[in-house]
Amino acid sequence: MEPLYRKYPIFIENSLTGKKEIFLPVSDGRVGMYVCGPTVYSDVHLGNARTFTSYDFMFRYFKHLGYQVRYVRNITDAGHLENDADEGEDKIAKKARIEQLEPMEIVQRYTVDFHEVMEKINALPPSIEPTATGHIVEQIQMIKTIIENGWAYQSNGSVYFDVENYNTKGGDYGVLSGRKLEDLQSGSRALDGQEEKKNAADFALWKKASPEHIMRWPSPWSEGFPGWHLECSAMSTKYLGEQFDIHGGGMDLKFPHHECEIAQNVASSGHKGAKYWLHTNMLTLNGKRMSKSTGNAILPKELFTGQNPLLSKGFNPSTVRFFMMQAHYSSILDFSDDALMAAEKGHDKLLGAIETLSKLQPSESSTYNVQDWVDRCYIALSDNFNSPILISHLFEAVKFINSCTDLSIGLSKGDLQLLTEKMNCFAFDVLGLRKEESSDSHKEALNKAMDLVIELRAKARDNKDWDTADIIRKQLTEAGIQLKDGADGTSYTL
RNA sequence: GGUUCCGUGGCCGAGUGGCUAGGCAAUGGUUUGCAAAACCAUGUACAGCGGUUCGAAUCCGCUCGGAACCUCCA
Numbered sequence A: 001m002e003p004l005y006r007k008y009p010i011f012i013e014n015s016l017t018g019k020k021e022i023f024l025p026v027s028d029g030r031v032g033m034y035v036c037g038p039t040v041y042s043d044v045h046l047g048n049a050r051t052f053t054s055y056d057f058m059f060r061y062f063k064h065l066g067y068q069v070r071y072v073r074n075i076t077d078a079g080h081l082e083n084d085a086d087e088g089e090d091k092i093a094k095k096a097r098i099e100q101l102e103p104m105e106i107v108q109r110y111t112v113d114f115h116e117v118m119e120k121i122n123a124l125p126p127s128i129e130p131t132a133t134g135h136i137v138e139q140i141q142m143i144k145t146i147i148e149n150g151w152a153y154q155s156n157g158s159v160y161f162d163v164e165n166y167n168t169k170g171g172d173y174g175v176l177s178g179r180k181l182e183d184l185q186s187g188s189r190a191l192d193g194q195e196e197k198k199n200a201a202d203f204a205l206w207k208k209a210s211p212e213h214i215m216r217w218p219s220p221w222s223e224g225f226p227g228w229h230l231e232c233s234a235m236s237t238k239y240l241g242e243q244f245d246i247h248g249g250g251m252d253l254k255f256p257h258h259e260c261e262i263a264q265n266v267a268s269s270g271h272k273g274a275k276y277w278l279h280t281n282m283l284t285l286n287g288k289r290m291s292k293s294t295g296n297a298i299l300p301k302e303l304f305t306g307q308n309p310l311l312s313k314g315f316n317p318s319t320v321r322f323f324m325m326q327a328h329y330s331s332i333l334d335f336s337d338d339a340l341m342a343a344e345k346g347h348d349k350l351l352g353a354i355e356t357l358s359k360l361q362p363s364e365s366s367t368y369n370v371q372d373w374v375d376r377c378y379i380a381l382s383d384n385f386n387s388p389i390l391i392s393h394l395f396e397a398v399k400f401i402n403s404c405t406d407l408s409i410g411l412s413k414g415d416l417q418l419l420t421e422k423m424n425c426f427a428f429d430v431l432g433l434r435k436e437e438s439s440d441s442h443k444e445a446l447n448k449a450m451d452l453v454i455e456l457r458a459k460a461r462d463n464k465d466w467d468t469a470d471i472i473r474k475q476l477t478e479a480g481i482q483l484k485d486g487a488d489g490t491s492y493t494l
Numbered sequence B: 001g002g003u004u005c006c007g008u009g010g011c012c013g014a015g016u017g018g019c020u021a022g023g024c025a026a027u028g029g030u031u032u033g034c035a036a037a038a039c040c041a042u043g044u045a046c047a048g049c050g051g052u053u054c055g056a057a058u059c060c061g062c063u064c065g066g067a068a069c070c071u072c073c074a
Helices: A046-064 A091-099 A103-120 A133-148 A163-168 A181-187 A228-240 A251-269 A300-305 A317-325 A337-359 A370-382 A387-403 A413-430 A440-462 A466-478
Strands: A011-014 A019-022 A030-035 A068-073 A152-155 A158-161 A203-208 A224-226 A243-250 A273-280 A283-285 A333-335 A482-486 A489-493
Touching (some): A030 A046, A030 A228, A046 A068, A046 A243, A046 A283, A046 A300, A046 A317, A068 A228, A091 A103, A103 A300, A133 A158, A133 A203, A158 A251, A163 A181, A163 A251, A203 A228, A228 A251, A243 A251, A251 A273, A317 A337, A333 A337, A337 A387, A337 A413, A370 A387, A370 A413, A387 A413, A440 A466, A440 A489
Parallel strands (some): A030 A068, A030 A243, A243 A273, A283 A333
């Protein structure tokens, strides 16, 4: 059978070219995707979660189309300095010092936290999740190559990438971010400790550790640690090759992080690394990006429990995911309690309709063009992963499903099967929504109890004892159970 | 200051030259013992001002407002 990716080829907005391009993988039928993961020095906030949810959605769609995907998402556990003037303390080491813990205790704690959040939001684990400290050897090797190729220089035990030399000899530092070297140099401030560099735009590949720096490894140049940008180049090359398909990350990493990565890749192998560079946009709070350092952030666990002054209540992770998927990954998304409330209603309506669909009986013939709908859904997804458009199509189907109580409309057996399969597929497999899970035994007990209550109330209603019927309904509503009196009996939702 | 991007109806949010995106809210209706849910109907929305065009929310220019990056952040 022909794979779905042939029928619905993907078009991707490529940051490298600024154009929407057809996706043609390096190796037919396979996708290699690298995404810059978190620096594990504090709890991930909701903005971080948005980025990884966006890439998880793409990962899921690639797999759904039949691609064999290798998804690499790293954990930065060393080398990420407090500022990028290549000075300042390592983020992990600083936290370790403040909390009087081993750096690896910090790394472990926040890696676990990150995984918990990812699991809650239903993000699939990546194929490989490499760490910077686990790839010191590869990073040192890459630095050696870059030095041999003449693009880096040593200075006082540290090694810097020679940006000016790189660009003079045909490199195009600035290609991704649209920056010109002259602008960068004139725009740079004079910072302390820059005297080791030939030019302000140069960036560290290896830093000599100061005496108090606790995270350090031996190298040909000094006892020290790798520069932040290097880990991604080294690990993407190791696991995906010198030329692979997709490199993603948050918009804020476009410059300098990804710009530097490209330069390192070219300097060591002659290739830029990924063919398609993707950037997901920021999640804002009060119109400003969420950020750990400024404190303008909300944590996923606060959102799930409702324990934050900005929230009227807690929201389940699937609702949060739905909220994110209603916006395109490349747009700024503004967070608010109102927006979450609206998303929750929509999310529940969508899942409710999928439940209704599972109980629908086939008709003689169809009054809805399911195949056309399926095509439109795929076309939306393949058009730069347009989840909002997909969702609008899903709601078109929701409207149809909810109209099926009218006997003049319905679906043939084949169409019913197709719609059921695709609705479930798009909502759960691709968008990654998840039904509120409750344990089966509890559910069964509740169902039995509810059947009893509904039956007793039905008797009251038969006797036109509306007072009793209404009291039952009212009290159940207060307990969080909503009764719905339909033509074919009473049902309930939590 | 430099480099990008954005400004869509009460709110969120797609679209990017002609064809009502969608969700939430609101109003009216159908249904129902009453509700709820659902369905149907209802919005002269594209920051402002010019220009290009037969036609612009969509392209161009200017103005105003906001954001990201240029120092760490997804």
